[in-house]
Amino acid sequence: MPLKFPLRIRFFTHSLPITHLAYHSSSSSVPFLSRLFSFRLNYFEFRSHINFSTHPSRDGGENRASKSLIEDEEELSNWMSGFRTGSSRVRITSDDEDSGPDLKDRSRGINQDRRGIRYKVDSFRDKRYGGDRESGLNGRILGKSSQGSVPGRKETSFRRDRVREDYKGLGKREDLLLEDKSSDEDVKSLAMGGFGDLLSEEDEEEDQDYEFLKKKAASAFGFDKASNVDDVKTSDSYLTKTRFDQYPLSPISLKAIKDAGYETMTVVQEATLPIILKGKDVLAKAKTGTGKTVAFLLPSIEVVVKSPPTNPDNMRPPILALVICPTRELANQAATEANTLLKYHPTIGVQVVIGGTRLGLEQKRMQTNPCQILVATPGRLKDHIENTPGFATRLKGVKVLVLDEADHLLDMGFRKDIERIISAVPKERQTFLFSATVPEEVRQICLIALRRDHEFVNCVHEGTGETHQHVRQMHMIASLDRHFSLLYTLLREHIMDNVDYKVIVFCTTAMVTKLVADLLGELNLNVREIHSRKPQSYRTRVSNEFRKSKGLILVTSDVSARGVDYPDVTLVLQVGLPKDREQYIHRLGRTGRKGKEGEGLLLLAPWEEYFLSSLRDLPITKSPLPSIDPETVKKVQKALCHVEMRNKEAAYQAWLGYYNSQKMIGRDKERLVELANEFSRSMGLDNPPAIPKLILGKMGLKNVPGLRAK
Numbered sequence: 001m002p003l004k005f006p007l008r009i010r011f012f013t014h015s016l017p018i019t020h021l022a023y024h025s026s027s028s029s030v031p032f033l034s035r036l037f038s039f040r041l042n043y044f045e046f047r048s049h050i051n052f053s054t055h056p057s058r059d060g061g062e063n064r065a066s067k068s069l070i071e072d073e074e075e076l077s078n079w080m081s082g083f084r085t086g087s088s089r090v091r092i093t094s095d096d097e098d099s100g101p102d103l104k105d106r107s108r109g110i111n112q113d114r115r116g117i118r119y120k121v122d123s124f125r126d127k128r129y130g131g132d133r134e135s136g137l138n139g140r141i142l143g144k145s146s147q148g149s150v151p152g153r154k155e156t157s158f159r160r161d162r163v164r165e166d167y168k169g170l171g172k173r174e175d176l177l178l179e180d181k182s183s184d185e186d187v188k189s190l191a192m193g194g195f196g197d198l199l200s201e202e203d204e205e206e207d208q209d210y211e212f213l214k215k216k217a218a219s220a221f222g223f224d225k226a227s228n229v230d231d232v233k234t235s236d237s238y239l240t241k242t243r244f245d246q247y248p249l250s251p252i253s254l255k256a257i258k259d260a261g262y263e264t265m266t267v268v269q270e271a272t273l274p275i276i277l278k279g280k281d282v283l284a285k286a287k288t289g290t291g292k293t294v295a296f297l298l299p300s301i302e303v304v305v306k307s308p309p310t311n312p313d314n315m316r317p318p319i320l321a322l323v324i325c326p327t328r329e330l331a332n333q334a335a336t337e338a339n340t341l342l343k344y345h346p347t348i349g350v351q352v353v354i355g356g357t358r359l360g361l362e363q364k365r366m367q368t369n370p371c372q373i374l375v376a377t378p379g380r381l382k383d384h385i386e387n388t389p390g391f392a393t394r395l396k397g398v399k400v401l402v403l404d405e406a407d408h409l410l411d412m413g414f415r416k417d418i419e420r421i422i423s424a425v426p427k428e429r430q431t432f433l434f435s436a437t438v439p440e441e442v443r444q445i446c447l448i449a450l451r452r453d454h455e456f457v458n459c460v461h462e463g464t465g466e467t468h469q470h471v472r473q474m475h476m477i478a479s480l481d482r483h484f485s486l487l488y489t490l491l492r493e494h495i496m497d498n499v500d501y502k503v504i505v506f507c508t509t510a511m512v513t514k515l516v517a518d519l520l521g522e523l524n525l526n527v528r529e530i531h532s533r534k535p536q537s538y539r540t541r542v543s544n545e546f547r548k549s550k551g552l553i554l555v556t557s558d559v560s561a562r563g564v565d566y567p568d569v570t571l572v573l574q575v576g577l578p579k580d581r582e583q584y585i586h587r588l589g590r591t592g593r594k595g596k597e598g599e600g601l602l603l604l605a606p607w608e609e610y611f612l613s614s615l616r617d618l619p620i621t622k623s624p625l626p627s628i629d630p631e632t633v634k635k636v637q638k639a640l641c642h643v644e645m646r647n648k649e650a651a652y653q654a655w656l657g658y659y660n661s662q663k664m665i666g667r668d669k670e671r672l673v674e675l676a677n678e679f680s681r682s683m684g685l686d687n688p689p690a691i692p693k694l695i696l697g698k699m700g701l702k703n704v705p706g707l708r709a710k
């Protein structure tokens with residue numbers, strides 16, 4: 001039964017459970033009412049719903065600061081080789097990403113499961129999958145799984161269970177979902193009664209009303225028992241009550257942890273530390289923003305602490321822990337986290353080797369500073385193995401190897417480098433593989449790095465999906481000619497609705513990223529850009545600025561898709577086809593970190609809608625398109641005229657290359673060219689840019705009608 005509301009504010013509510021609140025009002029009062037709804041609904045969700053967070057994988061790979069045409073060639077041939085070998089996972093050395101806008105006029109309601117109501121998770125049972133299987137390269141064969149779920153402590157409002165499973169089958173667990181029938185009625189009566197009168201309140205000053213309504217909502221729903229209504233807006237389901245000092249960690253590590261403000265362990269930290277301290281290999285899967293970096297760094301530091309001191313006369317002191325990250329930003333971030341934990345370990349040093357910086361500078365640093373822990377991107381590490389005197393010797397001391405974003409590091413793009421690196425470190429070592437997604441096909445590949453008795457720790461409860469329940473996910477379908485206006489409209493509305501907005505916009509390639517950043521800059525939005533065509537110093541500076549800022553929009557490629565920890569991102573926008581389901585999950589994982597609220601929107605063209613079938617198990621809902629006034633369309637078209645032609649030409653070529661590598665679209669070349677020319681027109685180019693014959697040849701697009709060659 002629809003709720004009755006003043007004409008000015010109309011919420012579409014389906015029969016409860018409330019699944020979707022949409023607004024048809026431009027009234028300034030609507031936003032804070034939506035916030036009122038959303039965190040009230042979220043509160044219900046958190047109170048009755050357990051949630052584990054996963055870890056995103058990072059993307060982008062070794063990108064060079066500026067690229068010559070030949071480097072573009074390499075990029076294209078990467079795409080082409082990936083396409084030819086039928087592998088859907090090629091290493092995109094340039095950037096490719098997405099973004100999706102916000103939804104002022106969309107539901108502030110949370111994503112609900114099919115029935116719309118959160119269940120109370122009662123308990124998990126995991127089936128035992130034992131046994132070994134011979135497999136893997138380098139003589140490291142399949143692990144025997146550890147068994148059994150480890151019942152978590154009973155929490156006041158919900159229960160945490162960790163489940164360790166044999167990755168071989170990732171045995172199906174039966175989640176005993178206790179469906180709380182009464183809560184349906186509770187929610188219905190509360191919503192019918194509790195909000196009816198609240199919303200009859202006249203809006204005066206937004207802030208004053210918001211506070212008033214918050215308090216009224218709090219008493220209406222018993223929130224006032226919470227220390228603060230705002231507190232219910234985050235879910236602490238990623239934290240446990242286990243303290244770090246309950247484990248045998250060095251006192252000075254514990255001191256640094258305390259200084260870092262880490263009071264208790266996160267679920268993945270609690271689940272993996274005891275296994276690692278026992279000396280085992282670990283394959284760990286956990287949702288985004290839940291502390292996986294600390295989960296692998298802390299025990300790695302303990303290994304270094306327990307290692308005998310190096311002879312000061314040794315000119316090639318051993319590197320004891322090696323952490324591999326897929327992108328430079330991520331490597332820098334992990335090294336920063338390591339330095340935080342090493343605050344009181346004066347003799348232990350961490351160094352970083354990444355592309356985009358001078359090899360010689362890195363060689364000097366590693367020679368003159370302590371380097372028991374090395375964080376590296378694969379390509380640059382391989383360079384050092386092959387070109388830095390004595391470096392290979394130093395790697396013979398590695399006791400711990402970490403693959404962060406393991407699923408991405410082990411896919412086609414990085415595989416050769418990773419195999420080269422594995423062959424350069426001792427077989428007798430501990431190995432930790434962490435990621436938020438471990439697709440089936442990657443699970444087998446993990447075995448090239450893991451030991452027989454490794455354990456698979458899965459902190460992602462089945463049934464909750466690999467994304468956060470507290471992050472609202474929407475998608476919109478619109479023809480390409482509307483994408484730029486739609487993006488601008490949604491960004492502008494999000495900015496109006498969120499004074500502390502912090503938005504990440506993902507685009508499909510580096511050059512499309514540049515185009516969109518230029519366009520949004522022309523439209524006077526506060527925009528920064530990160531992608532492979534920017535020098536590393538610029539990328540690092542912008543990354544640090546965005547991490548510390550609010551009121552900013554970062555337009556980026558997939559170099560920012562995995563793992564980068566930007567606090568309080570309010571919205572992740574993905575425009576165009578994600579590389580794959582994992583990439584969608586990891587990009588979305590830039591928001592909703594540490595249990596905080598977040599929003600994601602995926603904006604697709606009608607011919608990209610097939611991608612949604614790969615997200616069926618995720619709580620993503622369709623959102624109707626907001627109305628775009630003709631003035632906005634004119635403004636965007638005018639702004640496009642100020643974007644440099646060469647940027648549009650580069651974007652067109654990169655767009656063609658990217659979609660050519662997407663099997664579902666690239667296989668029909670004529671259709672692909674038609675779509676590319678639709679994209680060209682959306683940039684205001686009725687006549688598509690000409691493309692060098694050499695590149696068309698690489699793409700396998702020579703003589704395709706509709707293309708112009710030069």
Ligand SMILES: Nc1ncnc2c1ncn2[C@@H]1O[C@H](COP(=O)(O)OP(=O)(O)OP(=O)(O)O)[C@@H](O)[C@H]1O
Binds near residue numbers: 264
């Ligand atoms: N025990 C803890 N208590 C509170 N905060 C923590 C704890 N451990 C880590 N954090 C913080 O949580 C945030 C997310 O950590 P981190 O980036 O390692 O998450 P992640 O699981 O690796 O996410 P992603 O998959 O995006 O890389 C960071 O800001 C980190 O400082």
